[in-house]
Structure formats: C-alpha cells, structure tokens
Amino acid sequence: MYLDHAATTVVRAEALAAFTTASHVTGNAASMHAAGRHARRLLEDARESIAASLGCRADEVVLTSGGTEADTLAVQGVFRARHRADPRRRRILLSAVEHPAVRNAAETLVVEGAEVVVLPVDSGGRVDVGATAQRILADGGPATIALLGCMWANNEVGTIQPIAELGGLAAQYRVPMHVDAVQAATTIPVSAHQAGVTTMAISGHKVGAPIGVGVLTVRAGTDLVAPTPGGGQESGRRGGTVSVALALALAGALRTTVATRADEGARLGRLRADLIDGLLRGCPGAHLSGAGDPRHNLPSIAHLTFPGCDSEDLLLLLDRLAIAASTGSACRSGVHDPSPVLQAMRQPEDHARGAVRFSLGHTTTRADIDAVVRAMPGVVVQARAARRAHASAELVGTR
Amino acid sequence: MRVMAAMSGGVDSAVAAARAVDAGHDVTGVHLALSRAEAGGGRARARGCCSVADAHDARRAADALDIPFYVWDLAERFATDVIDDFADAYAAGRTPNPCIRCNERIKFSALLDRAVALGFEALVTGHYARRTVEADGPALHRATDAAKDQSYVLSTVRRDRLAMAMFPLGDADSKADVRAEADRRGLSVAAKPDSHDICFIPDGHTAGWLSRRHGAAPGPIVDTSGAEVGRHDGSYRFTIGQRRGLALDRPAPDGRPRYVLAIRPVDRTVVVGDRDASATTELRATSPSWLADVPSVGQQVSVQMRAHGTAVPAVVDDVAGEYVVVRTSTSLRAIAAGQTLAIYLDDRVLGGATLT
Numbered sequence: 197m198y199l200d201h202a203a204t205t206v207v208r209a210e211a212l213a214a215f216t217t218a219s220h221v222t223g224n225a226a227s228m229h230a231a232g233r234h235a236r237r238l239l240e241d242a243r244e245s246i247a248a249s250l251g252c253r254a255d256e257v258v259l260t261s262g263g264t265e266a267d268t269l270a271v272q273g274v275f276r277a278r279h280r281a282d283p284r285r286r287r288i289l290l291s292a293v294e295h296p297a298v299r300n301a302a303e304t305l306v307v308e309g310a311e312v313v314v315l316p317v318d319s320g321g322r323v324d325v326g327a328t329a330q331r332i333l334a335d336g337g338p339a340t341i342a343l344l345g346c347m348w349a350n351n352e353v354g355t356i357q358p359i360a361e362l363g364g365l366a367a368q369y370r371v372p373m374h375v376d377a378v379q380a381a382t383t384i385p386v387s388a389h390q391a392g393v394t395t396m397a398i399s400g401h402k403v404g405a406p407i408g409v410g411v412l413t414v415r416a417g418t419d420l421v422a423p424t425p426g427g428g429q430e431s432g433r434r435g436g437t438v439s440v441a442l443a444l445a446l447a448g449a450l451r452t453t454v455a456t457r458a459d460e461g462a463r464l465g466r467l468r469a470d471l472i473d474g475l476l477r478g479c480p481g482a483h484l485s486g487a488g489d490p491r492h493n494l495p496s497i498a499h500l501t502f503p504g505c506d507s508e509d510l511l512l513l514l515d516r517l518a519i520a521a522s523t524g525s526a527c528r529s530g531v532h533d534p535s536p537v538l539q540a541m542r543q544p545e546d547h548a549r550g551a552v553r554f555s556l557g558h559t560t561t562r563a564d565i566d567a568v569v570r571a572m573p574g575v576v577v578q579a580r581a582a583r584r585a586h587a588s589a590e591l592v593g594t595r
Numbered sequence: 596m597r598v599m600a601a602m603s604g605g606v607d608s609a610v611a612a613a614r615a616v617d618a619g620h621d622v623t624g625v626h627l628a629l630s631r632a633e634a635g636g637g638r639a640r641a642r643g644c645c646s647v648a649d650a651h652d653a654r655r656a657a658d659a660l661d662i663p664f665y666v667w668d669l670a671e672r673f674a675t676d677v678i679d680d681f682a683d684a685y686a687a688g689r690t691p692n693p694c695i696r697c698n699e700r701i702k703f704s705a706l707l708d709r710a711v712a713l714g715f716e717a718l719v720t721g722h723y724a725r726r727t728v729e730a731d732g733p734a735l736h737r738a739t740d741a742a743k744d745q746s747y748v749l750s751t752v753r754r755d756r757l758a759m760a761m762f763p764l765g766d767a768d769s770k771a772d773v774r775a776e777a778d779r780r781g782l783s784v785a786a787k788p789d790s791h792d793i794c795f796i797p798d799g800h801t802a803g804w805l806s807r808r809h810g811a812a813p814g815p816i817v818d819t820s821g822a823e824v825g826r827h828d829g830s831y832r833f834t835i836g837q838r839r840g841l842a843l844d845r846p847a848p849d850g851r852p853r854y855v856l857a858i859r860p861v862d863r864t865v866v867v868g869d870r871d872a873s874a875t876t877e878l879r880a881t882s883p884s885w886l887a888d889v890p891s892v893g894q895q896v897s898v899q900m901r902a903h904g905t906a907v908p909a910v911v912d913d914v915a916g917e918y919v920v921v922r923t924s925t926s927l928r929a930i931a932a933g934q935t936l937a938i939y940l941d942d943r944v945l946g947g948a949t950l951t
Contacts, residue, residue: 509713512623512665516714582712586705 197519197564201402201557202351202379202497208404208558211449215406218441225438226429239440245447249454250381250398250413252388258412258433259443263378263399264297266412269434270374270395271301273420275310275342278372281419285342289313289331291323291357292540293350296526297397298376299536302345310342314540320487321355321541329365338369345373348380348396352524352537352553353486354497356384363392372418378402378410382453382557383461383496388413400442404449404558409442456558464556465495467565471554472498474569479576485543485551498554499524501543505550505579506586513575514552519568524553550579597621598761599710600719601702602656602664604649606777606784607721607764609656613780614763615719616660622719624657624664626650627706629673630795646797652784659782669705676700678795682808685831688858689933693793694748694902695947699884703749703756717761724749725765726757733758735886735944739766747902750937750947751884802832802840814863816843819856819872830858833865836929841867854929874926877912880936880948883919887945890914890938896945898923899937900930906939919948 198206223235240254247254260266271288278285288302292314302312313335315328323346332338344366349356359375366373372394377386382403388396395418400409414420414433426435453460469490476482481503487493502510507523514521525535538548554568600612602624615622628650650666657664677696684691707718723738724746735757738744752760767773770789777785792799809831816825825843827833832840837855847853847869856873857866878898883889890896890911897906898921907927913920921938930950938945 508665508667509709512663512713515663578713582709585708585712 197567198559199554199556199564199568200520200522201382201560202524202553202555203522204401204407205382205404205557206559207401207406208449208452210452211405211445214448215441215445218444221440223440225440226427235440239438239443242440242443242447246411246443246450247413249447249450250386250388250396250411251390252413253416255431256388256413256416258414258430259438259446260410260412260434261408262401262410263295263376263397264410265434266397266399266410267295267297267374267376267378268301268423269412269420270397270414271298271343271345272305272423273433274372274374274395274418275302275305276308276421277419278342279309280421282339283309284336284340287311287313287335287341289315289328289341289344291315291346292317293321293323293352293355293537294345294347295351295376295378298345298347298374315346317355317540319541319543320492321350321353321485321537322487322492323357323362325358325361325365328362332365332369332371338371341369341371343374344371346375348375348377348386349384349494350486350537351379352497352535353499353541354379354494355487356380356492356494359390359393363390366392366394379494379497381450383457383464383494385457388415394418398450400446400449403446403453405446406442409439409446411446460558461495464560465490467556467560467562468495468498470562471556471565471568472500474565475500475572478569478573482576483547485538485541485547496556497524498556500552500554501547502550502552502576502579503546504583505576506583507549507551509579509582510550510552510575513578514568514571517567517571517575519571521552521554523551524555525551596716597714598623598717598719599706599715600624600662601706601721602626602653603721604646604652604656604784604787605721605790606774606782606787607723607770609653609660609721609782609784610773610777610780611719611721611761611763612656612662613660613776613782615761616662618763620717620719622660622662623715624653624660624662625706625710626653626664626666627673627701628666628668629670629677629701652787656782656784659780667706667709669701672705673697673701673795676705681793681795682805682831684933685805685834686809686860687933688830688860690834690931691933692748692902692935693795695751695935698749699751699753703752703760707756707759711759717759719761719763721764722749722762723764723767724762726760726762729943731888733886736765737939737942737944738762738764740769743767743770745902746939746944747899747904747935747937747947750886750944751935752886753884754886757886805829805831812863814865816841816865816867818847818853819866819868824853824867827865830860830863830865833858835931836870836873843867870928873928873930875928875930876923876926877920878909878923878927878930878936878950879918879920880950881918883914883917883946883948885946887940887943890940890945894940896921897939897941899939900927900934900950909938911938918951919946 223231225236225239244254374395378399396413398411401407424435485499723743725736796804812829815823853867894911908924909921
C-alpha cells in the first residue's frame with residue numbers, strides 16, 4: 197500500500213511513454229541543424245502543452261530540474277532583480293508553513309540584505325490574511341517588499357491557502373507574489389494567471405512525471421536574475437540544456453492531471469474522509485491536523501496524530517505491514533526534526549511526536565484505505581507500548 | 596525469529612547482521628544517532644561510531660543485505676547516560692568506561708526495550724562474545740578469538756537483557772576472517788578501519804575534551820609525603836596509574852618514574868609516587884550485576900579490569916547485594932576507581948561491578 201504520494205507519486209503511463217519515445221531523439225534544442233530543430237520543435241510542443249495546463253503563455257514557462265529549483269529561481273531571481281533595481285526592497289514575506297525549498301532560498305538572501313518576515317498561520321495552518329496586510333503595510337510599507345510568498349497548499353498537513361485573498365493584496369499593493377503549487381496542482385485547480393500571482397512552481401514527479409523536471413511560470417514582464425545563467429537557455433532565466441524527453445513527460449502528466457483533476461479530487465476526497473473517519477474511530481485519542489473543513493484541505497493529504505506514540509515507531513510498524521507513509525517533514529540522515537509546520541500551527545510538541553501523513557494519489561484504491569483502517573489500531577497500541585518501554589528505560593537508565 | 600540488528604556502520608556489525616540473515620532470521624537494521632551536534636556536517640567526522648558518514652555506511656550495508664533499515668535518535672539518552680556519566684566520573688576522580696555504559700544503558704536497555712516493544716525477539720550486535728544457554732540460564736562467554744574478545748564490555752549487561760542478545764561473531768576465528776567475509780559478501784565497509792577512540796571524542800584527546808567541559812581547576816601535584824612536586828590544570832584530567840603528562844618540577848629522590856596514585860577532587864590534589872606504593876591484592880567493587888548465580892565466598896575466579904587487559908586469578912573474599920570483594924593471587928598496581936571489574940569462571944562471565 198503506497199500512501200506517500202505527496203513524497204512522490206507513481207509515474208503515469210502517458211508520461212513514461214512520452215519520455216521513452218523522446219529519449220530516442222538525438223538533438224540539443226539549442227542547435228541549429230536538423231536534429232536540433234527537431235528537438236526544439238518537440239520541446240516547444242511540450243512547453244505549449246504545459247502552458248495550456250497551467251493557464252499561462254508558453255513563453256512564461258521556465259523548465260527546471262524540479263520544484264526546489266523552481267522555488268529557488270523565483271525567490272532568488274525576483275529578490276535580486278528587485279533589490280538591485282531599488283535597494284529599499286529588502287523584505288521577503290513568507291508564510292510560516294512554507295516548504296524548505298522556499299524558506300531556505302530566502303534565508304540564503306539574508307547576507308545580501310534580505311529580511312525574512314514570517315506570516316502567521318492559524319491552528320489549521322491557514323495564513324492570516326489580516327495579519328499579512330498588516331505586515332505589508334508595516335516597516336516602510338509595500339515599497340520595502342521584494343517578494344511575497346505563500347504556497348498554494350501545504351505539503352505536510354494539506355491546508356489550502358487563501359491564494360485569492362493574498363493575490364488580491366499583492367495586486368493591490370503592487371508587490372510580486374510567488375506561489376509554490378507543488379502539492380496543490382495534483383488535486384485542485386491552480387492557475388499561473390491567478391490574480392496577483394507572479395511566479396508559480398510546479399514539480400513533475402508530484403503529478404506523475406519522472407523525478408527531475410519542474411516548471412516555474414513567470415509572468416511576462418517580470419525581471420529575474422537567473423541563479424544559473426549558463427548558456428542563456430530558457431530565455432536567460434535558467435541555464436543548462438533542457439531535457440526534451442522530461443519536458444514531454446511533464447506535458448503528458450499535466451494533461452492527464454488537469455483532465456482528470458475534478459473527478460480525481462472528488463474520488464480522493466471521499467477516500468480521505470473514510471480514512472480519517474476510520475482512523476478516528478479505530479484509534480481513540482487520534483486527531484486530525486490541517487484545515488478542519490475538508491473544502492480547505494487537499495483531498496490527497498490526511499495528517500493525523502496518535503498521542504502517546506513516536507512517529508518513527510508507527511512508520512516502522514506500518515512498513516512491516518507493507519504500508520508506506522511518512523511524517524511529511526524533513527529528516528536528516530534518517531533522524532526527524534521537530535516539524536516547523538506543526539510548530540507554526542502551535543501544536544504541542546507531543547502532537548508532532550506521533551504524527552503520520554497519509555497521502556493519496558492516482559493509484560490509491562478503496563482497498564488501500566480499508567487496509568490502513570484495519571491495521572492502524574493494532575499499530576497504535578504497539579507503538580504506545582514501545583514508547584512506554586522507552587520511557588521506563590529512561591527511569592532505569594538514569595540513576 | 597524477528598530480530599533487530601544494531602548497525603554502527605562498521606564491518607563487525609554489518610557481518611553480524613549478514614550472519615543473522617543467513618541463519619534465516621527476519622532482520623531489521625537500526626543505526627543509533629547518538630550525537631546530533633554534527634548531523635548535517637557531512638563526512639567531516641570520519642571516526643567514532645555515530646557520525647553521519649557512519650549512518651550512511653550502515654544504510655549501505657543494510658541495502659546490500661536487502662533488509663529494512665532505520666535510524667533511531669537516542670542522542671538525548673546518550674548525552675545523559677553516557678557522556679554526562681563520563682564527565683562526572685572524571686570530575687569525581689574515577690576512570691569511567693563509556694563503552695560499558697553504552698552497552699548497559701543504551702544498546703541493551705533503551706534500544707532493546709524499544710525493539711522488544713515493537714515485536715522484535717532479539718538484538719543482534721557485532722560484539723565478539725558468545726552467548727549460550729546453560730543449565731542455570733543464559734550465559735556470556737569469551738569469544739573464540741581471544742585477541743578480539745569483547746565479553747568484558749558486556750559484563751554489566753542485565754541478565755534478562757543478555758537473554759535476548761545474539762552475537763553472531765562470537766565464534767569468528769579472527770577479525771581478518773570477518774573482514775574477508777565482508778569482502779566476499781560485497782559489503783563496502785570491508786576495508787573500513789576499526790574505531791579505537793571514544794566515539795564522542797573523535798580527536799582522541801580526552802584531556803582536552805574534559806578541560807573544555809569542566810574548565811580550569813588548577814591544583815597541586817604532591818608526592819606521598821605531601822610535598823608539592825608540580826601543578827595541574829584540573830584533577831579530572833588524570834587517571835590512576837598514569838605516568839605521562841605529569842610535567843613534574845622535581846625528580847623523585849630515587850630517580851624512578853612516578854605514577855598517579857590518588858586523585859582527590861575535594862582539594863584538587865593529585866598524588867604521585869612509586870608504582871609499587873599502589874600495589875594491592877584486594878579489589879573492592881560496588882553495584883555488581885550478575886550473569887550467573889552469585890558466586891560464593893572462597894570461589895576461585897579470574898578478574899579483568901580493562902577491555903584488553905589480561906585476566907588475573909582471584910578468589911571471592913566477600914559478596915553481598917551491593918558489593919563484591921576479591922583477592923588476587925598476585926599483587927596488582929594502578930587500580931582505578933570507576934573501572935569495571937569483570938569476574939570470570941574460566942571463559943564464562945559471572946558478572947561485572949564498579950571498582951571503588
């Protein structure tokens with residue numbers, strides 16, 4: 197049972213077919229000869245298709261190696277362009293629950309004069325629009341803002357952010373806004389031309405393309421300083437030879453994703469509801485994180501906490517039953533850090549300790565959900581015993 | 596059996612896990628992250644048994660064996676039960692053995708308890724020691740390879756925990772054989788150097804580590820008559836029997852080398868003198884932990900006080916719940932309080948206690 201689609205999902209057949217077919221084509225899309233022209237034609241076909249899927253123009257599509265690079269390009273590229281044009285623009289306003297790809301890209305700019313301002317979220321992980329407006333107006337106001345950033349939906353708990361309202365603020369105060377739509381794009385409608393949105397990041401492998409390709413959409417007229425200028429590919433916005441095969445795979449994956457998204461979102465929403473219902477009934481004390489109202493949460497992510505358990509023990513026991521899940525937060529060399537997302541949501545530390553993220557995707561079936569609902573009560577009982585053994589060993593050990 | 600293999604990233608624990616797989620067990624590997632400070636520090640720290648690079652090596656060995664693998668963060672427990680204990684012991688004038696504490700309180704306590712609660716029936720480690728079941732229950736014996744024998748560092752493990760231990764390398768003929776086996780199995784750690792240092796002091800400079808931890812606490816170095824013969828920066832830097840690094844102002848009247856005979860943290864005094872002045876045949880130790888029936892007074896045993904020390908014949912002089920006294924057949928020098936006294940009957944470990 198693979199319930200970690202938010203980490204990476206199963207490659208879609210049409211993406212794999214496009215990738216393998218195009219991999220037989222020799223040619224660098226930047227070359228002048230016939231082989232190059234052929235590759236370039238395929239690349240531009242892919243770009244137009246991607247643009248159509250994301251609701252923007254083809255020349256607004258910048259192909260990258262993935263979501264992280266797209267986020268980095270947006271944050272560093274927009275900051276540097278705007279800060280150089282006007283050094284007063286130093287503030288980067290980011291939601292407290294941004295993905296590390298965005299957060300860490302912004303942190304690298306502190307040495308260049310950036311000041312990262314955190315936008316608070318409520319206990320459901322949703323950005324406070326009123327507080328965001330206050331932060332925009334504070335401290336010199338919009339003239340000191342280099343960039344506003346907020347993800348479309350959170351990768352860990354699945355909360356959908358008020359992008360329309362935040363975009364409205366960005367448009368009203370004429371500040372650029374970057375949206376990380378990496379998790380959202382799979383199951384809810386996203387648009388690069390959403391009012392107020394300047395740049396939007398997409399990751400191929402979350403929508404069924406192979407790992408190694410992503411997109412940053414960049415509104416026409418936006419200045420970017422490319423972190424990787426290279427040979428000026430992608431209109432000077434991202435250097436390096438573009439993978440035609442991966443671009444075609446992403447185009448295919450996005451076409452299917454968009455065509456099936458409404459039905460798939462509804463289907464996964466029902467499965468998610470049943471999963472949550474079954475787990476809350478079967479595991480007393482368990483509770484759901486994220487937006488309480490399912491309309492404000494991705495249908496693909498169910499983040500639950502099982503008090504008295506350690507996530508690591510829960511995941512080990514699930515792994516033993518061939519159920520793949522995760523905590524959804526970063527780990528270093530296999531050791532989990534306390535989740536900044538749950539901290540921002542002011543969840544007690546003990547909650548984060550027993551957290552598991554189940555994430556659903558296009559191959560998820562009702563049988564998968566039923567298996568998890570059946571397995572979890574026993575897993576929780578055993579994980580609680582493990583944590584108790586742990587705690588009593590602490591008493592014995594410290595003398 | 597469903598077993599958990601502790602995998603340090605070294606060659607021994609990798610081969611031990613491999614042998615457990617061969618024996619038909621359902622093996623899961625676990626690496627203990629014992630020091631968080633250097634997580635994310637890349638391969639900067641190549642030695643010791645708990646670095647990020649070691650976690651990687653352990654993971655690759657588990658991959659080669661095709662077994663599940665996890666990293667468990669026991670850094671907090673390690674900091675209190677092993678590192679603090681180590682620093683406190685030196686501050687109190689005792690000489691600790693952190694590897695013994697780690698086996699007793701981390702590997703065969705925190706790790707094993709958690710593993711058992713998660714449904715594992717045994718803990719596999721790469722120790723060179725043999726566990727058997729005798730008429731009186733589980734027993735610990737020296738390894739087949741006397742040169743690699745590690746039964747000493749397991750002597751204070753509780754007996755109910757020993758019952759769940761598996762030491763697949765106990766009958767290995769030599770470390771060279773184990774390395775050759777690792778190579779045959781395609782384990783990339785086959786040629787990895789052994790770790791000799793204390794894992795949380797990777798530069799091997801214990802005195803420097805203790806100085807940073809405790810700060811300067813200067814005091815006198817005196818001879819057995821009480822005359823000051825030098826100064827020191829902290830009595831915690833010394834261990835009984837130490838000869839080097841004393842930097843004495845005055846030579847001994849008889850010109851013979853002088854050794855640390857006593858450490859008195861209360862008045863920050865280190866006493867030095869002729870090695871023979873410390874000679875004794877009576878060894879007293881506290882908090883014994885038995886891996887057999889408690890030996891009776893008068894029983895002939897042998898005792899060992901260092902990981903790679905030789906065993907000395909002895910007789911049990913007195914024993915009670917909280918202490919044990921043995922008398923050795925030959926007089927011993929430089930007995931350091933805090934070290935573990937392991938008591939053997941032939942090759943079998945009867946138990947361990949802390950020298951006072």
